[in-house]
Amino acid sequence: MNEPRIHTFIVDEEESGERLDSWLAGRVPELSRSRIQKALKGGEVLVGGLPVGKPSRKVRGGEAVEMRFSPPKPVEVLPEDIPLAIVYEDEGLLVVNKAAGMVVHPAPGNETGTMVNALLAHCGDLSGIGGYLRPGIVHRLDAQTTGLLVVAKSDEVHISLSRQLMERAVRRIYQAVVWGRMPADEGKIDFPIGRSKSNRKKMAVVREGGREAVTYYSVLDTFSPLQYIKLKLGTGRTHQIRVHLTHAGHPVLGDPNYGGRKVRKGNLPKEEADRAAKALSLIDRQALHAGELSFFHPLLEKEMTFEAPLPDDFRAVLELCTGDR
16 A cells, blocks of 8 residues: 655646636546545645645645645656756756747646756756656746746755745846737737637637736837747736737737638738738747846845847747848
8 A cells, every 4th residue: 555645846837717526636646536536535635734625625826735645656757868958057957948839847648858857867856846747847838839948957956946926026128029019119918818718728808717917028120011020028927929020910920729820911012912921931839038137146146137038939030031131
């Protein structure tokens, strides 16, 4: 008989507001929802050191959740020799420039080939706070979004970085190519985001039940019918940038889920319509890149900033659009 084990997790800021039973189901997918609810009612789940018996209780960013149970043997997450673009590494953390198409952590349908598999092969000493499926993972990027991620090697570093995210002290800057023209050279998009009612796999701007979401933008270049923009996250919701830009009428070029793969011809001159179609042919994903990341290193006790160059497909789009100048 297995001895009871204690799993400790830290709630990501972007996961605030989720039901506790649903949130735990994502952290320990080898357990059924009914088993998790039984654990809750049996006092096996503690939040902030106190037992929580209500499955519908909402989690909040930065909370420590403990689950005590005798689990079946979990699906093994194996190290895999997958190349990683490591921008920086020391004894406490790594900064990785994630490639397009790489899923950050294992999940149903993506059990192998993830960044976690690659990290386990590169260095086995990752923080355990994220659980065995997400060791060291402090924050995430969508599979088809490129750019910078910080990964914690120790629990001490993981807790510090998670707290910085919760307190909005981590600076995350993105670049994107979008359809149309933003309403001003710089501005703020401030609409709550929640799960889409029509498609549970997608997020949407919602009137009720959503969570605060703030994105700041500034225009870097214009080549009608597209614009090259810079974005800063004020909050860190799932799919935030993609959802906000689509809601504003300016979806990210190439985004297959939020309206970015259709050439919006309208009354465009033929030259502009052709340019847009050619740009779309150069990139088979959303033109979104996490190009700058800043945070306070808890071991070195100093602010650190990292930058990642644009990937080839993104750069090819810009070269096409600016080539006639």
